[in-house]
Structure formats: C-alpha cells, structure tokens
Amino acid sequence: MRFAVGLFGLFWAVFKAAVTAQLGNEKMLSGAVHSRMQPQRRSQLEASQPQAFHQEKQTFSEPLTWRYPNPPAEEEPRFPPNYEIKVPTPADSVNVLCGENTVRVEAKKDLMGIGKPVLASDVTLGGCTATGEDSEAQVLIFESELHGCGSQLQMFEDTFIYMFTLFYTPSPLGDGSITRGRELSINIQCHYQRKHAVSSGQLKPEWISYIDGKEAEDSLSLSLQLMSDDWQFPRPVPEFLLGDMMKFEASVKQLHHPPLRVNVDSCVATVVPNADAIPRYGFLFNSGCLFDSKLTGSSSRFLPRTHDDKLQFEVEAFRFEQDEGGMLYISCSLRAVAATAPISATDKACSFSNGWREASGNHRACSCCDTDCGQADGIISKTGRFLKVKILISGELFKTAVGLK
Secondary structure (H helix, E strand, O other), X not given: OHHHHHHHHHHXXXXXXXXXXXXHHHHHHHHHHHHXXXXXXXXXXXXXXXXOOOOOOOOOOOOOOOOOOOOOOOOOOOOOOOOOOOXXXXXXXXXXXXXXXXXXXXXXXXXXXXXXXXOHHHEEEOXXXXXXXXXXXXXXXXXXXXXXXXXXXXXXXXXXXEEEEEEEOOOOEOOOOEOOOOOEEEEEEEXXXXXXXXXXXXXXXXXXXXXHHHHHHHOOEEEEXXXXXXXXXXXXXXXXXXXXXXXXXXXXXXXXXXXXXXXXXXXXXXXXXOOOOOOEEEEEEOOOEEOHHHHHOOOOEEOXXXXXXXXXXXXXXXXXXXXXXXXXXXXXEEEEEEOOOOOEOOEOOEEEOOOEEEOOOXXXXXXXXXXXXXXXXXXXXXXXXXXXXXXXXXXXXXXXXXXXX
C-alpha cells in the first residue's frame, strides 16, 4: 500500500513539472511575437496621420460671363388653314302628325342624332310617357288628345294652335353624380283654321243657339308678346343678355266690345312650361304690382299708359342660379275691363321706384301693394300663354338645335 502511494506521488510530480515547462515556453513565444509586431504597428499609425498642406486661393484674370439661361420663347399657336368650329346641325329625329282630335309624335331613340339612343323613360310628351315603341325602327311613339299631355291652346283671328312640348331629361349615371347629356325641350305645334269655305254637301251644318252666338261674340282676344327695343315691332328672336331689358306688351282686341282697358294681374317665370314648377319666380302679382324692382333693386317698371287697349312693361333679364341652360318660360294672367271703369286696387299697373307709382297716374290705387289688394269680381279674365325666353351669358356662341318635320 505504501509503495502504491509513493509511486502515485512520483508520477504527479513529473506531470506537474511538464505542464509548468510547457506554459513557460508559450509565454516566451507570445512575448517574442509581440516584440516583433510592435514596430510595424507604429509605422502604420504614423502613416495614417494627415499630412499638413498649404492651400492657395484661386484667382481669375477675367470676370465671369456666364448667366442663367432665359426661358424659351413661346411659339405662336398654329391652326389649320380655314379652320372653323363645327356648329351642331339640326337632327331630323322628330315627326308630328296632327289629326282632327289627336296628335301623334314619333321620336327616334337617337334623339340627338349622334348615334347614341336615349332611354325611353327619359323622354316624355308634356309629362306623358310613350304609348308605344317601334323596336325595329328604334322609334318612340306618343299619342294624345289635343287637350291632353299639358297642351296649350293659342287663339288667333283666323287660326288656333295646340302647343305641346317634348321633354328629354337624361338619367344620372354611375352613382348619380354625372350625366352624358343635357335636358332638351322641343316645341310641337298643331295649326288649325278657324274658318272653312263650304262648297259641297260633305259638311253638315249644325244649329247654333242665340246664346252660343252671343258668347262667341263676347269672347276676347288677349295677347302678350316680346317687343323690339324701340317698341315698334315684335321681337324676332327671344334671346337676351344678362342686364338687358325684356320688353313685354299686353294688348286686347276690341272686336264687338265697347272700348276696353287691359291689365296684367300676375307673371311667373319657371324653367319648364309649368307655372307651378320649382324653381319659380313671381315678379308681378297682387293684382298688378310689379315687385321685381323692389325685391332685387332692378329697373323693371310699367311704362306710362298711352292707350287703354295696350300696356307695356319691361323686366331686367335674369336667370335661375342652379340652371345652366338659361331658358325661361314666362306666363302672365291678363284681364280686360271696360275702359270707363275707374283705376282701383284690383285694376291697376304699379311699379316701385322710391315708392309705388301707377301707370295711369292714379298712384293711390297702389297703396295696397305691400298688403293684400284682393281679387277683382265680375270682370273678364284670361290666362296668357307661355313665352319662351333664352338668357345668354356674354360670350355664349353655340346652341344645340333639334329639327322638326
């Protein structure tokens, strides 16, 4: 046992001495390598230090001549020779057949003549939808009695006219915010003679009572028309610029009556031929009070009355704010009374200019204009037809036209 312990101790001493010698050799080798690398690192550090240098200011013997370049000159626009903007040509898209008691209107679905059909639901005759459709010919058919579909009757001495309006109102597209067309209104007229020459037995005369003949004798011929700037002739084109004065003349034909005096009770303007449509602007009401000058500060007024059977007034041109077409339909209510009847609260023609003034000089009759003048009783009355007026903006040159057959 003692021999084994001694042998182990001897072995451990030899092992420890070998390990110590090995560690000593490695330390000496590391120190030698460090001593050899030290000068090389010093030279690298010295080389990395920046060298001092001397900078001289550069000078020029001549001044600089460079300037910022000018923008290129604008070229004059060049156009093709004999260039003209194309004006839309009337589209032959509506046919009208006037019968004895009815009217038949045929409208092509290509209403604008541009090769794009419209929706049948977007086209109406005075608010009436199509009664039929020719799918092969792509034609919408409207049939109505002469007194139906919003027709207006206009009487003249030798003729009478039934007037209809064909409306096109394009439906909104997509989310309802855009359209590919604009609203159109096409006037349609059916003319008939009031007098016929009977030269054969084809017509059977009808007996007319004395009362019917007396009522026909008592009928009136009232009219309202636009006049030229000098009031001498009817205005040939119902177009005005904003700021122009629209000149109106109301008149009554005496016929078999004693002398009469014509009055204008009321006037209203709309964008469609319907006096109850919205928007609407009543510029004359309350039994003959012209309110436009008081409401808007315009120069609208009645002219002094010089003849009992005529009454002239002028209204400064206007247009509705949200309407881009500039089309106005003006309807006035006209009345005729005996010329010997006194000027009164219900039979007057009043304008506002620093107070109310009456066209015949009886200004006291205008005292009720700001309250309620009431309605006249026991007088002859008639509602005037629609006058179609186009209000242009300065510079507006082109219009869309639709032809009729």
